Amino acid sequence: MKMNKVILYVAMSLDGxxxxxxxxxxxxxxxxxxxxDNGYADFxxxxxxxxxxxxxxxxxxxLSETFPYAGKPCYVLSTTRRERTEHAVFTDEALDSLIPSxxxxxxxxxxxxxxxxxxxxxxxxxxxxxxxxxxxxKVLGGGIPLFPQGTxxxxxxxxxxxxxxxxxxxxxxxxxxxx
Numbered sequence: 001m002k003m004n005k006v007i008l009y010v011a012m013s014l015d016g017x018x019x020x021x022x023x024x025x026x027x028x029x030x031x032x033x034x035x036x037d038n039g040y041a042d043f044x045x046x047x048x049x050x051x052x053x054x055x056x057x058x059x060x061x062x063l064s065e066t067f068p069y070a071g072k073p074c075y076v077l078s079t080t081r082r083e084r085t086e087h088a089v090f091t092d093e094a095l096d097s098l099i100p101s102x103x104x105x106x107x108x109x110x111x112x113x114x115x116x117x118x119x120x121x122x123x124x125x126x127x128x129x130x131x132x133x134x135x136x137x138k139v140l141g142g143g144i145p146l147f148p149q150g151t152x153x154x155x156x157x158x159x160x161x162x163x164x165x166x167x168x169x170x171x172x173x174x175x176x177x178x179x
Contacts, residue, residue: 004103005129008112008119009043010146011136011167017143018114023059031136034164038134047072048108051099053115054078057088060113069113073106077118099127116148124152131156131172134164 011028012018019025050069052060057076060068067087074088075098081090091098099122102110112122122128133146156172163169 004048004106005109006099006103006112006122006127007047007109007130007132008122008128009132010114010119011134012146013136013138013140013143015139015141016145016147017140018116018146019059019144020140021143023055023144025059025063027138027140028136030138032166034167038164038167039162039169043132044072046109047111048106049073049075049102050111050113051075051077051095051102051118052113053118054081054090056113056115056118073102075102095121095127096125099125116145116151119146120148120151123154128154128174130159130174131170133170133172135168135170137166 010018011025011031013027020027050072052074054076057074070087075093076088076090077092077095078090079092082092083090099110112118112128155175157175158170159173160171161168
């Protein structure tokens with residue numbers, strides 16, 4: 001049976017930040033893309049489940065009146081909340097069991113949705129298969145880094161790149177030495 005992939009799909013500034021220090025992502029709206037959704041809908045169709053941290057979940061709720069990931073199972077990692085909402089299941093299940101279980105049982109890939117701390121934890125455990133990185137031509141000068149201090153050294157192999165207006169989408173696979 002084919003195992004689904006675990007993918008980090010994220011936008012990053014030229015200087016390596018995914019959000020401003022306060023979590024704001026307003027700078028993404030200034031990016032001159034392809035005039036459409038920059039391939040997001042096609043990517044989202046491949047997703048079977050999402051995993052995100054509580055802070056990212058709360059930030060997402062503040063961005064729009066509607067939950068942007070409705071219709072897909074969304075697991076929110078939290079050590080304090082244990083509930084199920086209309087859009088999410090809050091869990092403290094270990095990443096080592098949650099992510100492989102989702103990858104084995106969902107009808108699509110598993111999307112790791114932002115947060116440098118979650119990215120670091122997923123990479124520490126060797127759970128990431130691919131990185132889809134939209135590079136936005138803007139220097140923020142500070143903020144929340146994609147790879148926070150302490151992230152394990154990891155090598156990637158470039159699989160594809162695409163220019164979308166002024167944005168460059170880079171697709172990498174984790175270089176596990178097998179190909």
